[in-house]
Amino acid sequence: MKTKNLSIFSGGLIAGIVLGAVIGCLSWRSPKLVVREPAVPGEAKLEYTPPPPPSFSVELLSKYIPILSTLIRPKVEKITDDIYVAMGYALGNVTMVITDEGLVIIDTTESEEAAQKVLKDFRKITDKPIRYIIYTHFHPDHIRGTKVFYSEGVQIIATREFLNWINGQDPELGNQHFHRSLDFLGGVVEPDYAFSLPVQSPYLGGGKIPEVIMPTITFDENYSFTLGGKRFELIHTRGETEDHLAVWIPDERALDVGDLYYMSFPCLSGLMLEARPVHGWINSLSRFIEMKPDYLLLGHTKTLKGADLVQEHLKNYREAIKYMHDETVRAINAGKTVDEAVAQIKLPEPLANLPYLKGLYCRVDWAVRGLYHDYTGWYDGKGTSLNPLPSRYRSREIVALAGGADKILARAIELQKQGEYQLSAELCDIVIAANPKDKLAHTIKAYSLQYLAFGSNNLLCIGSYRSAYSVEMKAAANAQ
Numbered sequence: 368m369k370t371k372n373l374s375i376f377s378g379g380l381i382a383g384i385v386l387g388a389v390i391g392c393l394s395w396r397s398p399k400l401v402v403r404e405p406a407v408p409g410e411a412k413l414e415y416t417p418p419p420p421p422s423f424s425v426e427l428l429s430k431y432i433p434i435l436s437t438l439i440r441p442k443v444e445k446i447t448d449d450i451y452v453a454m455g456y457a458l459g460n461v462t463m464v465i466t467d468e469g470l471v472i473i474d475t476t477e478s479e480e481a482a483q484k485v486l487k488d489f490r491k492i493t494d495k496p497i498r499y500i501i502y503t504h505f506h507p508d509h510i511r512g513t514k515v516f517y518s519e520g521v522q523i524i525a526t527r528e529f530l531n532w533i534n535g536q537d538p539e540l541g542n543q544h545f546h547r548s549l550d551f552l553g554g555v556v557e558p559d560y561a562f563s564l565p566v567q568s569p570y571l572g573g574g575k576i577p578e579v580i581m582p583t584i585t586f587d588e589n590y591s592f593t594l595g596g597k598r599f600e601l602i603h604t605r606g607e608t609e610d611h612l613a614v615w616i617p618d619e620r621a622l623d624v625g626d627l628y629y630m631s632f633p634c635l636s637g638l639m640l641e642a643r644p645v646h647g648w649i650n651s652l653s654r655f656i657e658m659k660p661d662y663l664l665l666g667h668t669k670t671l672k673g674a675d676l677v678q679e680h681l682k683n684y685r686e687a688i689k690y691m692h693d694e695t696v697r698a699i700n701a702g703k704t705v706d707e708a709v710a711q712i713k714l715p716e717p718l719a720n721l722p723y724l725k726g727l728y729c730r731v732d733w734a735v736r737g738l739y740h741d742y743t744g745w746y747d748g749k750g751t752s753l754n755p756l757p758s759r760y761r762s763r764e765i766v767a768l769a770g771g772a773d774k775i776l777a778r779a780i781e782l783q784k785q786g787e788y789q790l791s792a793e794l795c796d797i798v799i800a801a802n803p804k805d806k807l808a809h810t811i812k813a814y815s816l817q818y819l820a821f822g823s824n825n826l827l828c829i830g831s832y833r834s835a836y837s838v839e840m841k842a843a844a845n846a847q
């Protein structure tokens with residue numbers, strides 16, 4: 368079974384993460400007091416009462432509601448007389464283009480169940496046969512529902528590069544990518560210990576992942592065809608992935624750009640995934656701007672309508688990506704450390720205030736950190752990081768100097784009470800590195816991660832903290 372890189376901006380899943388967090392909060396049972404006897408007789412016991420359930424702030428929820436309302440309600444939107452987009456059925460959108468001789472489907476979602484629902488609703492609009500399926504890129508939320516749309520004789524088109532990613536990565540990195548992607552989406556790292564998600568997806572809960580139906584036509588840079596008098600121009604446009612393509616339908620002045628634009632600051636450097644072709648992304652956006660589309664069809668989030676609006680969004684998106692890239696390179700050349708670069712590089716006004724450049728999915732600071740590492744590699748030049756000792760060596764020294772693990776954990780509890788969740792969790796990490804079986808350290812850390820999740824306005828943060836929380840809760844359950 369192929370398990371591919373799941374790097375996605377999700378519809379139902381986003382809603383699931385947010386709603387799951389809310390439901391997780393509502394179904395919270397009050398945690399019990401934990402008491403630890405002192406390691407040294409005569410010293411005070413260490414007492415820890417896990418904090419009460421966190422709650423989403425109204426301010427944060429209000430940021431999600433506009434997105435949730437468009438992403439969780441399955442809806443086929445009519446864009447023109449011949450173009451319809453299905454959104455909210457699955458993680459990815461499906462676009463249907465009607466011609467006199469049949470249909471062209473662009474992307475198929477990650478799930479055959481979702482694809483079936485999409486097709487059922489498309490069939491309320493037209494009963495014409497499907498002739499072509501186009502894959503914008505290899506990510507599973509765009510290609511795994513194909514079986515539902517496919518029948519003998521249907522042509523499936525992708526770039527030739529698509530084959531490299533589907534065939535070439537699987538034996539070495541496929542599973543690892545898959546598991547890491549689940550991690551940042553808050554998926555099934557340790558499902559028995561994570562707070563609940565009300566959403567069902569093949570990627571959550573260990574469901575079967577549909578096989579890929581391979582393309583019948585591939586191309587290097589350009590491919591065009593005409594169906595029912597309507598012309599389709601496919602262009603290899605790198606960006607989110609190396610194999611990405613865009614579909615230009617000149618008669619409709621509609622351009623499907625897949626995942627090269629969506630309503631968030633883009634993932635220029637994915638979490639725990641391969642480096643992304645940022646120069647390619649900038650070039651692709653330049654090409655899209657020159658084409659002056661009236662409609663921008665997307666792999667995720669709502670179609671942009673109107674030539675002026677499309678121009679404005681594409682230009683600002685390109686400017687933001689170029690700015691972050693160029694400033695990071697400038698910081699590297701100026702000899703700044705990665706922490707200095709992250710601290711100093713911000714998106715300038717007015718870009719920083721545009722709703723579609725907010726860090727809802729990926730974030731500006733991650734772009735700097737990721738690009739910095741993509742360019743400079745793992746060694747930071749400090750000497751100590753060239754041949755570092757395993758972290759337990761340093762952690763044991765720190766624990767001993769502090770006067771024992773309980774001293775550090777007492778401070779971690781204090782910091783947690785003060786709302787310093789990150790620092791609290793980092794202190795727990797020191798104790799855990801020195802003694803991986805420290806149940807209390809895992810427990811305190813888990814609750815700090817829970818608070819970090821609830822306090823975040825970034826979807827990948829919520830997912831990643833949720834996953835890390837589940838890992839710590841399992842470690843606590845297994846520790847003595």
Ligand SMILES: [Zn+2]
Pocket residue numbers: 374375376459506508509626666667
């Ligand atoms: Zn996608």
